[in-house]
Amino acid sequence: MNEIDKLLAGFRRFRERYYSREPGLYQQLVNSGQSPTSLVIACCDSRVHPVQVLDTDPGEIFVVRNVANVVPPHEQDGKPHGTSAAIEFAVQILGVRQIIVLGHGQCGGIRSLMEGKHQDHRYGFIDPWMDIVAPARDRVLKERPEASFEDQCRACEQANIDIALHNLMAFPWIKKKVEGKQLSIHGWYFDIGQGELFVTG
Structure with a gap:
């Protein structure tokens, strides 16, 4: 077959x-x-599907997946932005009450970022996308220069969630709803190898 x-x-x-x-x-x-109550922003890694990891039924969660569960900065430049459009749809039209950024261990996007594979900009789409997360890598290398590569990758995966949460709050309609207690944002980290879920933010 x-x-x-x-x-x-x-x-x-x-x-x-x-x-x-x-x-x-x-x-x-x-x-x-559909009337999902939660938006889950997750990685497109084939090993981590939010519907399975969170054991949800059809219609329960609105899922956005991209390389490394990145939330891009808020940009109003008139150009198409797929992830931002999906976030806007979930928040402004569907009226979700929670946004969860679901990061995970052994993320290929983060690993390649830590290996420096995106600095030469060979790839027209992946490299500028991962540039959004470069501050997470820089922070880890500065704060944990002596750590093993695996520990640095794990720290970067978690720092990436922090950046995503920060970028979410730059969307004015998200900020307004969070401050008005109509919306909450959360960072979760799924350890694939251990089958554990950690609340990170």
Whole structure:
């Protein structure tokens, strides 16, 4: 069985195990639309899917995934910004009440940043994207110069969550809702190897 056939077989299992057993739920989601209470900003790493990690049902969480669970700075330049547009949709249109930045261990994006692979800007999209997180790397290298590479990567993964939370508060409509107690923001870190979840911010 090739990879495409495996995916199609997976859909058939989904139909049998979930969809056919919960037809009312899916019909309700069709009729009523979505009303998730939480936005989860996560990495697109294939090993960390928020729906599985948090064991949620369809319609419970609105998920945004990108390389290294980055929240870009607030920019009103008239250009398209995918992650920012998704955040705006979740907060302003869907009215989520929580934003969770879900970082994780063994993040390939952070590891490559720590290895200095993005400094030559060979990649047109990844390199400028990871530049957003460069202050996390710089902070770790300054504060923990003697730490092992693995410890530095872990520290950078967690510092990246701090940057994401800081950048979220630069969006004026997020700041207003947080200050008005209509919205809360949280940083979580999932340790893949240990299966543990840590609240970091």
